[in-house]
Amino acid sequence: MAYDYRGKTALITGASSGIGLAFAQALAARGMHLVLVARSEERLRRLAAELHQRHGVRTEVVALDLSREGAATQLAQAVQERGLAIDLLINNAGFGTYGPFDEQAAEREHEEIMLNVAALVDLTHRLLPPMLARGEGAIINLASLAAFLPIPHMAVYAATKAFVLSFSQALWAEYRRRGLRVVAVCPGPVATNFFAVMGTSQEGMPGLILAPEQVVAASLHALERGRSQVVPGLLNKLMAFSTRLVPRTLGARVAGSFLPRRVQSGSSAPSGSSLSSAPEPQPR
Template identity: 40%
Template sequence: MATALITGASSGIGLELAELFAGGGDDVVLVARSEDKLNELADRLRQAYSIAATVIASDLSKPDAVDELCDQISQRSLTIDTLVNNAGFGALGKFAELSADRQTDMVMVNVVALTRLTRQLLPGMIASGRGGILNVGSTAAYQAGPNMSVYYATKAYVLSFTEGLREELSGTGIHATVLAPGPTETGFGEDSGMGKFDFFKSAAMSAEAVAKAGYDGYQNNQDVVIPGWQNRLMVTSVGFLPRFATRKLVGKLQKA
């Protein structure tokens, strides 16, 4: 019996990943701010799959959130085999005009909490010789993103960090995988402001399909999972273009 901790499990891709891990027979620990939604999901997963589901409500933008979360994990004597760092959000707008707090919170959730939680839980995985990390990045990682600069930068971090970690873990049996989705039908579109763009709406995949690609990729210890041929084509094309050209293109596409 293994246990997967999924951050951002209250909606979207994280909820679908929780469903997949529970469906695969793992116990799950569900983390996000929306405790009611997590409790509802936990009840459903327990009934559907006869697994144990634990809810820990946490605001990962707070500096002490990860340490408090780890205290809760210890108090409940939980051993985490798989960590899914999925919680994250974006905000469309010019850096100098968007709220400083919102952008700092974005770095806290998308980067700092992901890093600290990985650091806290990874030694236990290494000691037991099993498990791994599934980090949710984005195709945004592959180029700079004017009018959403902080979000793109956080996802570039997730990609680089996970790839580096993967090499460090080589030979340990511990998986390290990045799921890099493109536009996906979740609350992210409306929350970030990206949902208004045709290029986002027309290319959006279902959260279910994205999560399935990530889950399968993680189980196969794939390094990077980019769901959908359009997203893979985009990332490949970006690799052939100079960075000044891709950032100009993105800046034009997502005018704030």
């Protein structure tokens, strides 16, 4: 089930850094035109110019905060106004909060749900029908290793990623015979500044941490083979599989015991996956 990238157009949310940036670089090298979406217009324009010069692909920039109501509709309209047909949608933008739920700001948790879930669903709703009409298309949704278990102190984040995983697999089953590929990517820790933003470190996780480029390579490999999900990294795969062997209540207690504790209550970190991030605050 080979996938031909050259000459097609990909839309990447959270494209200015981290996993989104790695997707942009990998796809431009494969000859895909790009629509780059994030809040930082200056950073996006620098990236767009660099990729156009290096690979000769068309690069469009849309600076937008996808956590705001109606943002997905605004983005879809911008795509339509520019006469673009999106062949590959990468829903990468997202962020995570950390700390006791009762100490989190309700407004921040709402933004987390809006970005991680509502914007992803809304944008998929608007860009999926044209793909079906053409009989071909692809969607990559960034879920997380956190999607497999409830996680204390990251209750909202883990729940949003569980939604992304379930939603993606349902779409895969629903549309796989109509030319649409859907992949949920479930990374564990990624070598970005997620832990630094939270005020802690990645110590104790050396075997789990992947580079953004590794996550992207695994994602595209799964896309090319028509898979519904991928967990990059062998140890992460084993951790995901192990969640099937224990009761969810026990799994939640164990997961909570492995999380870093040295963090200010109510802190948050940007992420394109489980425990991963980019330097720019989300949405990116």
